[in-house]
Structure formats: C-alpha cells, structure tokens
Amino acid sequence: MTKSYEELPLTPISDTPSTMNMTGLWRVIKPVVDKSKCKKCTICWKFCPDAAIELVDGIPVVDLKYCKGCGICAHECPAKCIVMVKEGGG
Amino acid sequence: MRSVMTGNYASAYGAKLARAEVIAAYPITPQTAIVEKLAEFVQTGELRAKFIPVESEHSAMAACIAAETAGARTYTATSSHGLTLMHEVLMWASGARLPIVMTNVSRAMAPPWSVWADHMDSIAQRDTGWLQFFCQSNQEVLDTIIIAYKVCESRGVMLPAMVIEDAFILSHTSEPVDVPDQELVDSFLPAYSPELKIEVGKPMGFGSLVKPDQYMEFRYKAALAMNEAHDRILRVEKEFSNIFGRDHGGLLELYKCSDADFVLVAAGSVAATAKDVVDAFRAKGSKVGLARLRAFRPFPHDEIRALASKVEGIAVLDRSYTFGAGGAMFTEVEASAYSGQKKPVMKNYIAGLGGRDITPKILGLILEDIQVAARRGAANDIEWVDVAGLPRRWR
Amino acid sequence: MMPKITIPEEEFTYPGSTGCPGCGANLVMRYLLKGLGDRTMVSIPACCWAVMPGYWPSNCLKVPLLYTAFEATGAAISGLRAALDIKGVEGVTVVGFAGDGGTVDIGLQALSGAAERRTDAIYVMYDNEAYMNTGIQRSGSTPWGAWTTTTPIGTNHGFKHEPKKDIMAIMQAHRIPYAATVSIAHPEDFIKKAERARATKGFRFIHALSPCPPGWRMNPRSTIEVARLAVDTHMFPLYEIENGRVRITKKGKGLPVSEYLKLQGRFAHLTEQEVAAIQMAVDESWKMLLAKESSGT
Secondary structure, three states: OOOOHHHOOOOOEEOEEHHHOOHHHHOOEEEEEOOOOOOOOOHHHHHOOOOOEEEEOOEEEEOOOOOOOOOHHHHHOOOOOEEEEEHHHO | OEEEEOHHHHHHHHHHHOOOOEEEOOOOOOOHHHHHHHHHHHHHOOOOOEEEOOOOHHHHHHHHHHHHHOOOOEEEEEOHHHHHHOHHHHHHHHHOOOOOEEEEEEEOOOOOOOOOEOOHHHHOOOOOOOEEEEOOOHHHHHHHHHHHHHHHHOOOOOOOEEEEEEOOOOOOOOEEEEOOOHHHHHHHOOOOOOOOOOOOOOOOEEOOOOOOOOHHHHHHHHHHHHHHHHHHHHHHHHHHHHHHOOOOOOOEEEEOOOOOOEEEEEOOHHHHHHHHHHHHHHHOOOOEEEEEEOEEEOOOHHHHHHHHOOOOEEEEEEOOOOOOOOOHHHHHHHHHHHOOOOOOEEEEEEOOHHHOOOOHHHHHHHHHHHHHHHHHOOOOEEEEOOOEOEOOOOO | OOOOOOOOOOOOEOOOOOOOOOOHHHHHHHHHHHHHOOOEEEEEOOOHHHHOOOOOOEEOEOOOEEEOOOOOHHHHHHHHHHHHHHOOOOOOEEEEEEEOHHHHHOOHHHHHHHHHOOOOEEEEEEEOOOEOOOOOEOOOOOOOOOOEOOEOOOOOOOOOOOOOOOHHHHHHHOOOOEEEEEEOOOHHHHHHHHHHHHHOOOEEEEEEEOOOHHHHOOOHHHHHHHHHHHHHOOOOOEEEEEOOEEEEEEOOOOOOHHHHHOOOHHHOOOOHHHHHHHHHHHHHHHHHHHHHHHHOO
C-alpha cells in the first residue's frame, strides 16, 4: 500500500519488526520433531539461523510462519529426532 | 571583533561560532588552513568538538553523515578533487536529509592539474540535493556558514549546504572580517536538535531499502524541501540582518538592476569586481547592473524571471563548462527567463577557468558585448573569453 | 532432562529476515548481538545484510541500525563514536558489520583509517568469501581454487588463482588491541569473544566465516557442518590476537581439507593435485600460526 508523501518520514526509517515477512512461505520441506526421542540438548534452537525455534520445556517448537526449511536443525540434531518432510504432504 | 583574515580562516571561525560538534576532514589545497585552524580550536578547547582526521574525503563525508544521524552538528571542508571524490556520499547526505554544512574552496578539476579558482567542482554537484551558496567576500563566507546551519536545520528544509569560496582569491586573501560574539551567534542559532536520531533504546533502521512503489515519494519530499529553502533563506537572512546588521542580498543580489537595460549575472568573487565595473559604466551613463547569483541551489527562478522581464539583455558568466547547451548557470538563467513575459537577449561567457584572471577590462568588454548582441538581436550564444588562439582580444 | 542452554537466551533479532535458507550470516549477527547486548548500534554497508532486514519498513534487528554506502563502514563507525562522545552518551558499543568485499576490497581504506585512528568500535567482517549480494562474484577474500561467476571454470581465466587476503594479519599490522576469528559452529567461543571485544576499548576486529549455501553451492542444511569442518581442517582456525599476542582458542581435529571441500560445489572442479596444493598451503599456515602462538608474537 503506497503511502502518500505527506505520511512519510524524511528518510526511510525501518521500525516494523521483520515478523511482518512470512518467510515460511518459502519452504519446500519442513521440520517435524519426534518429541519422544528429543534429549533436550537445545542444539536445534542454538543453530537455527532465523531464531524460528522456541524451546518449550526444552523441546523445540518450530514457528512455521518463519521457518524456511533449511534443514540445519534436522541435520545437527544428535538424537536424529527431527526429519524434514515435503510441504504439501507429497 | 573586527579582524583581517583569509577566507579559510573565515570558514574556520564560522564553523567555530556555529558550534560544530563533529568535524571530519581531509587536507587538500587550498582548503588546508580551514582544517588546521579548526584542529587548533579543538586542541586548545576553544571549540568543544571531536575532530576526526579521516583518510579520504569520501570518508570525511561518510563520517559526517553518521555523526549527524546520531544528532551531532557536523562540518567539513574540501575542494576540487576532494569534493568530486565525495560525490557518492553527497547524494547520500541529502537523501538522508541531514543538514551538514561544508565549505568548498572552489578549484579547477584535473587534468590539467590546477589549484586555482574555477567553479567546475561545485557546479558538478548541482544535482546532489545540496544547497549551494557562492560567496563574494570573506565576511560573507563566515556569515553564510552560520546562516546555512539555521536554514538547513529547520524542519521544512533538512538538507545539507555547501558554502563556496573561490580558491586563493578568497581562501588565501585577507579582507576585513567582523567576527561576531559567540553569545550573539548563540541567540541566533540554537543547538541542533533533530526530530529523529539514531540512539540506543530505539531499534530503528536509517536509510533502508525502498521498492519502486514508494521511492518517488521520498524524492518528492526532498524537492519540496529545496523549494522551501528558498523562502527560508530569505526569512533567516532577514533575522540575521536584524541581529548582526549585515545583508548579503538573498538568493540573487541585485546591484543597480532596478533601472538597468543590461545585466551581468555572475557568481563568486568576480561579482565583487563586476560591481566596480558597473559603477564605471554608470558614471558614463550606461544603464547596466550586476545580478549576483548567490544561491545556485535553490535556484532563484522567480527572481531571474522578474529580472528578465525588465531588461533587454543578460550576460551570464560561467566559471565552469558543462558541455551542455551552454554553461550551467547560463542554461538555468535561460530556462527561468524562458517562461517570462518578455525574453531578453541572453549570451553565455565562459571565463576564468583554472584561475585565469577575470579583469575589470574583460568584464567591461562583456558588458559592451551584450549590448552589441542585443542590438543585433543575436540568438543565444556561447563565447569563450580570453582563450589564446581565438580571434577576439580581451586584454 | 533439564535443558542445557550454553549461550545467552535473549534474542536481538526477529525471525522474518530475508536471508537465504541456511544463511550463515544470519547466525553471525544472532550470536554477535547475544554477546554484545542491547546497548549496541550497528552500521551496515551495502552487502547481504543491507537487504536482510527486509524492505522498508521491515527491520529484523532489535538494536539501532544505520545503513551506509558500500565503502564507508570504517568512516561511519568513526562518525557514530565521535557523535556519541561529544554528546556525552556512554556505554554504547558501536559496531560496523560488513561483508568481505566491503572490508578487504572497497572498504579496506576506511577500515585501515578507523583502525589507525584507534576508533573505539568493533568491526565485524562476516566472510562469505565473495560478493554474494550481487550474485557470487569473486572478492579479495575468495579462497584459492573457488568457482565464482567472475572466476568461472573452463575458460582461460579459470577458478580463483589468487590466495585469500589475510585480513587478520592486516589488522595485526595496525596493532589493534583485540582481533579474533569466530565460527558459527562454535557459538560459545563466538559469544565469549564478542564479550571480550565489548570489554576492550579501542579498535576491535572480528572475522566470522559465514557459509553461504547458494554461493558455496552446498545444501543449506550443511551450513553448520561446513563451518565446523573449516575449523577442524584448519582452513579457518579459531584464534585471538590480543595486544599483538596470538592465542588459538580451538585446536580443531586436524582433518584433511578434502572433507571440507567436498561438501561445496564451488570446489567440485578441483583436481587431486589442486586439493593437495590447498592442503599444503593450509598446513603451512597452521604451522605458522602455531609458531606465532608459541613465540609470543
């Protein structure tokens, strides 16, 4: 929505959190966590480039609005409890 | 305090009185005395500021941009190749809407190498969105720096300004200069206090990436600000005149133009010489005048249009050459006059490049020549003045 | 089992940055800010990170950000610090955060000036080893042997034949109080170094290797693995230079460089001899680094 010149600041000032960008739409594969196998090592949370993993009682919960499906969490997980599955189920 | 000083010292005193807080500068002939004097002021504590001896002019302007964004009043000075090296970031400073003030000691561009007076460096920046003031005296240099901060820091402007002094003619020549009291300047120019600045606790990004659907609106705002600068200059200078008792003539200083038939338009120190020539012509009954282009940006469209509608001929002296349909000042004067009721004969004189003297004799010949051109009804013309090998003699 | 968090929990970046999936640079910023905290100001020139906060008005940083011209980072941080000082604002960490091109090539002059002036700021170079933002063109930081779009394979020019510029040695020559290499595969070491940098006054430099999936031609899931291998093969050793003295912070396993190279398509064209040449060069550098550490210089 283009703003009128009168509504703008003098120079572009970025003050809206990037959570406005639904980067989850980029995904072709997404992480699925097997909570029963999770050792709560927190490594997945640590290595997520987008800070899109939240730890709830030590178990990762992926924010699918932002997760880009890079696969780092699944690849680094020592317990191998995260698998990447194709979006759209097939 | 009455003093006798060079244009460079006048710049340094102007920046000091304006209480510049961050000065980032790189030496270049013939600007060096400005930064040396300022370094001295900072060292002795006479000026409470941070002096950054940067490693290039590009970095000088980049440092000023960052410091100004953080809320400090900044100043720098340069010349010629230093100014052109800054070109990228000059654009940045105006796009970022930062009221930086800079002295440019206007000097020729190389090759050939030349350290002498020429306006090419300044003129080449006319697209950058900076206000441009061409000074004719050292007093004007000092005063205009202070005035520029006030004009530029006003909410409706917020654009940077360059105060231009001719290389060696002003920068290194001593003239009487009245250095106002600090208290008086403080009463005229308050501390810099921008609406927005970069600071901890406020996670904002300054100068972000904007898509095609919104860029134009930001540029339009800058254009409006340059228009606003026109009126703001007049208002601020009226205030300055009331407090300090000096008036430098607004954007277009008119000298004996009210009943003139022929007018010379010129900028910088040559305009001061031209006034004497005008007086000599007037003494002989010739009705000529001098319109000094003091502000090239914003361009005094209305003033030129009004002047053009009253005279028979306008001679425009360009101390630079931009390979266009004429010199830069000529084409803008012509453009402004074009939409007027009456179109005088206009001719462009390219003179004084690389420090070539523009003598009173040359100025007299120009004033005679425009009259000849007007009688001929000559179409607009460009004449290079005092070039060896061209048939016409000017000396 | 109790979760064992080994790095500060607080986030100073929002999700939704427009970095590529698996972007190493995203993690460089994430860990850096965890180490520096919120009284930080960041200056970013033209580079991937100038785009990653998103189009205006999106901003993925929770700290103030100044976008600048490409070559100007060293000058910008000098200006920021001067303004803060003259305004009497204390306790602020000024950071210049630039890519390799904007540091070792076009930004080198301003970096050198800022270091020579002992500017009180931290300069962080996130090194994805090419001009990635403009589409993978070679920079002075591209390693010997790498494919890039301006060092394409199978032409007269061939892959990059010049060795990688040693920016840490350049910084050491400026005699700055603190310089360090960091790896996103070792966040604890990274954050400790960021904290140490923050506590040091004067000009500090951090060199972060920033694996780039599209530019290095690798699977995005390998970003951390490749960063780890860079350390373990001694391609990118982890060390500090504090007041001129070298201190290695992770010895690494000493794996053959081929382990590192084989995960990246940008090295796929290399012959056995070329890989051996890389191994020799890396062994030589590692020996020199060990010697610097033990000799105390």
